Amino acid sequence: MSEKHLQSGDSLPPFTGKLRLFAMRFCPYAERSILCLNAKKLQYDLVFINLDHKPEWIFQFNPKGAVPALEYEEGKAIFDSNVINVYLDEKYPEIPLQNSDPLRRAQDKLLVEMFAGAQSAYYTAAFNPQAVEPSMVENFHKGLDLLQKEIESRGTKFLNGDEPGLVDYTIWPFLERFEALPILGQQEFAIDKSKYEILITYMAAMRDSPAVKAYALAPDTHAKFTESRIKGDANYNMLDTSAVCCMRPRKKKE
Amino acid sequence: MSEKHLQSGDSLPPFTGKLRLFAMRFCPYAERSILCLNAKKLQYDLVFINLDHKPEWIFQFNPKGAVPALEYEEGKAIFDSNVINVYLDEKYPEIPLQNSDPLRRAQDKLLVEMFAGAQSAYYTAAFNPQAVEPSMVENFHKGLDLLQKEIESRGTKFLNGDEPGLVDYTIWPFLERFEALPILGQQEFAIDKSKYEILITYMAAMRDSPAVKAYALAPDTHAKFTESRIKGDANYNMLDTSAVCCMRPRKKKE
Numbered sequence: 001m002s003e004k005h006l007q008s009g010d011s012l013p014p015f016t017g018k019l020r021l022f023a024m025r026f027c028p029y030a031e032r033s034i035l036c037l038n039a040k041k042l043q044y045d046l047v048f049i050n051l052d053h054k055p056e057w058i059f060q061f062n063p064k065g066a067v068p069a070l071e072y073e074e075g076k077a078i079f080d081s082n083v084i085n086v087y088l089d090e091k092y093p094e095i096p097l098q099n100s101d102p103l104r105r106a107q108d109k110l111l112v113e114m115f116a117g118a119q120s121a122y123y124t125a126a127f128n129p130q131a132v133e134p135s136m137v138e139n140f141h142k143g144l145d146l147l148q149k150e151i152e153s154r155g156t157k158f159l160n161g162d163e164p165g166l167v168d169y170t171i172w173p174f175l176e177r178f179e180a181l182p183i184l185g186q187q188e189f190a191i192d193k194s195k196y197e198i199l200i201t202y203m204a205a206m207r208d209s210p211a212v213k214a215y216a217l218a219p220d221t222h223a224k225f226t227e228s229r230i231k232g233d234a235n236y237n238m239l240d241t242s243a244v245c246c247m248r249p250r251k252k253k254e
Numbered sequence: 255m256s257e258k259h260l261q262s263g264d265s266l267p268p269f270t271g272k273l274r275l276f277a278m279r280f281c282p283y284a285e286r287s288i289l290c291l292n293a294k295k296l297q298y299d300l301v302f303i304n305l306d307h308k309p310e311w312i313f314q315f316n317p318k319g320a321v322p323a324l325e326y327e328e329g330k331a332i333f334d335s336n337v338i339n340v341y342l343d344e345k346y347p348e349i350p351l352q353n354s355d356p357l358r359r360a361q362d363k364l365l366v367e368m369f370a371g372a373q374s375a376y377y378t379a380a381f382n383p384q385a386v387e388p389s390m391v392e393n394f395h396k397g398l399d400l401l402q403k404e405i406e407s408r409g410t411k412f413l414n415g416d417e418p419g420l421v422d423y424t425i426w427p428f429l430e431r432f433e434a435l436p437i438l439g440q441q442e443f444a445i446d447k448s449k450y451e452i453l454i455t456y457m458a459a460m461r462d463s464p465a466v467k468a469y470a471l472a473p474d475t476h477a478k479f480t481e482s483r484i485k486g487d488a489n490y491n492m493l494d495t496s497a498v499c500c501m502r503p504r505k506k507k508e
Contacts, residue, residue, distance in 0.1 A: 063368070078360045080367060090356035102344035106332045113334060114317070 005236035007050035012057045019044040020071040022061055025241050026225045030068040030153035031186075031215060032081040035169035036088055036163060038211035040095045050236050064211070074248020080251050082112075085118035085166050097165040108167035111150055119174045125186045126177070126226050137188045140178075147171065148199040157205055164209050172206050255391055260488035261304035266311045273298040274325040275338075276315055278305050279495050280479045282427030284322040285469060286335040288340055289423035292465035294349045304490050320447060336366075339420050351419040360423035362413070365404055372397020373428045379440045380431070380480050391442045394432075401425065402453040418463050426460050426470075434476035 005024065006013075021037065023030035025048055037044050049055055054065050061077035063068040069079040070087070078084055089097050098105055121140040124131050151159060158164040159171070181189035193200060206212055221239070228235035259278065260267075275291065277284035279302055291298050303312055308319050316323040321393035323333040324341070332338055343351045352359050375394035378385050405413060412418040413425070435443035447454060459465055474492070482489035 072357070074427050078357075078364060080364065083360050083363045083367075087356050087360040090359070103326070103332075105344070106337050106341040109337045110332060110334065113337075 004241065005048040005050040006055050007053040008055055010055050012032060012055070013045075013047060015071065015074040017074075020047060022047050022049055022069040022071070022077075023067050024048055024057060024145040025236065025239060026217075026222065027051075028068055028177060029066075029081040031070040031176075032170050033070065033088075033213045034215050035082045035172065036085040036097060036166065038214055039097060039164065039169065040088060040092055042088065042092060042254055048236070048241055049224075052234055052236075082170065083224075085170070089166060091132055094131075097160070097169070099160065099165065106167075111146075111159070111167060112114050112170050114146055115143050115171055115174075118147075118178075122174060122181065122189070123183050125189050126184060127230060129184070129186060132186070132188075140189055144196055146198060148196055148202075152198050158202070164211070168206060169211065172212060175203055175206070176216050176219075177222050177245070179219035180226060183220055183223040183228060184241075256257075258495065259302040259304040259505075260309050261307040262309055264309050266309070267299075267301060269325065270299055271328075274301060275299070275325040276301050276303055276312060276325070276331075277321050278302055279490065279493060280471075280476065281305075281321055281436050282431060283320075285427035286424050287322040287324065287338045287342075288446055288469050289426065289478040290339040290420065292352060292367045292468055293351060293423065294342060294346055295417065296342065296346060297349075302490070302495055306488055306490075313434060336424065339424070341400040343420060347476050351414070351423070352421075353414065353419065365400075365413070365421060366424050367402055369397050369425055369428075372432075374433065376428060376432055376443070379443050380438060381484060383438070383440060383484075386440070386442075398450055402450055402456075405456050406452050412456070412463075418460060418465070422460060423465065426466060429457055429460070430466075430470050430473075433473035434480060437474055437477040438480060 009098065019037070019042060021030070021033055021044055023034060023046055034046070049058055049067060051067070058067075058069070059065050061071055061076070062079035066079065068081055068084060069077045071077045072087075078087060086098075101106065117139040118141075118200045121136040121143070124136055125140070156162060158165045164172075177187065178191065191200065207216055217239075225235060225238060228238070273291070273296060275284070275287055275298055277300060278287060298446060303309055303322070304319065312321075312323070313319050314329070315325055316333035318333065318439070320333065322335055322338055323331045324338045325331045326341075328483070341352075353362065371393040372395075375386075375390040378390055379394070410416060413421045417424075432443065434447065447455065461470055471493075479489060479492060482492070
């Protein structure tokens with residue numbers, strides 16, 4: 001894996017034959033796929049890229065130049081976190097991360113879709129705080145309400161059941177980042193401990209699950225990266241990314 | 255089914271026990287699900303609704319109040335054309351509409367995603383023509399190029415193979431409407447017959463396929479509806495919708 005975020009001018013590391021994910025250490029969409037790879041106990045290489053100075057070769061793997069992209073065979077890739085994760089789950093069925101009932105799978109997708117309003121409010125609050133409007137604060141809390149109600153009505157530890165599944169790993173990266181908002185001075189986006197007791201219990205269980213534990217960052221780390229990005233000088237390499245992903249079998253030096 | 259588009263104040267027709275789709279006669283997203291229901295030879299009831307004066311009960315089936323929504327059990331529904339179609343295909347596997355290879359299914363989803371630029375250009379050209387910018391005309395033709403190249407490289411009659419599949423039924427409703435643009439005076443959005451020969455052959459084959467034939471409308475019909483909508487008085491009931499969907503077993507009077 002890359003020791004730092006590769007950028008324009010850097011060459012593409014050689015393909016080792018393993019699945020290879022192109023990501024960015026602080027990207028919630030890339031995190032979705034990393035959690036899925038971890039949970040399915042798949043071996044993979046990870047290449048982090050600088051999204052402000054993209055290496056030219058990223059466009060070979062995703063015409064949009066975005067992360068995540070998954071190189072499943074040398075020079076061949078798919079992109080979009082949801083597309084990647086469903087592909088991985090169907091291609092490598094040993095550890096299934098989706099419910100076996102088609103209706104439940106549809107409901108899981110709709111939950112993710114309905115939660116998107118909270119995500120979009122988060123982006124404004126984090127990266128464009130002066131544009132926050134009351135309707136966004138409302139949408140954020142509506143998303144939390146929806147999620148808490150769903151956890152409660154399903155009556156299981158995770159949305160997926162006794163263990164987290166794709167639906168949990170798809171929503172989690174945003175919950176992880178939501179906790180950075182009060183640190184960034186956005187008190188209106190704090191998650192009220194008494195109102196959201198069930199949600200907070202769920203979040204603690206998610207943070208404690210192996211796939212998440214191996215990759216999640218603390219709220220203040222997210223806040224620091226966000227601050228650097230707001231200043232126009234995103235500090236991609238603020239962490240030692242050579243050891244973040246403990247589920248990969250070993251650290252490899254280039 | 256409803257003889258006309260039901261609106262605010264109209265009551266919800268009784269549930270008959272069949273799958274029931276809430277749609278709007280001219281909506282491309284609703285059409286995606288109708289084509290899927292037709293192709294899978296499923297029995298269903300159809301309720302058209304007026305999107306400018308929505309009946310209050312539509313929000314019971316889709317909190318966004320949009321179409322399509324599928325009532326799969328009395329009072330219980332899912333929404334979003336892609337979610338509905340994958341659900342139908344997985345729940346009723348007798349006539350499968352997706353490829354059995356997970357990679358091909360991922361590629362089909364990415365094709366739909368990459369084609370979205372052309373769709374969005376279409377919406378501006380049709381409903382907000384004064385806002386058309388050169389980049390939109392470019393995106394539109396990029397979408398056509400992408401699609402034609404994909405049809406050519408797959409080397410099959412349809413994207414899905416010898417018969418159309420979800421990927422074809424998902425893209426088709428937009429191709430059907432693209433042909434209304436020159437009638438609406440948007441000559442820059444015409445599909446060049448010599449440049450897009452392969453695409454045009456594909457479109458003719460799609461129009462001729464049973465599921466599409468039973469529901470598709472002519473370009474000038476789409477143009478007429480679009481004109482009425484631009485004028486602020488969308489003519490939802492300009493067609494006799496009591497017989498449009500020949501795959502339903504019989505016409506039922508309320």
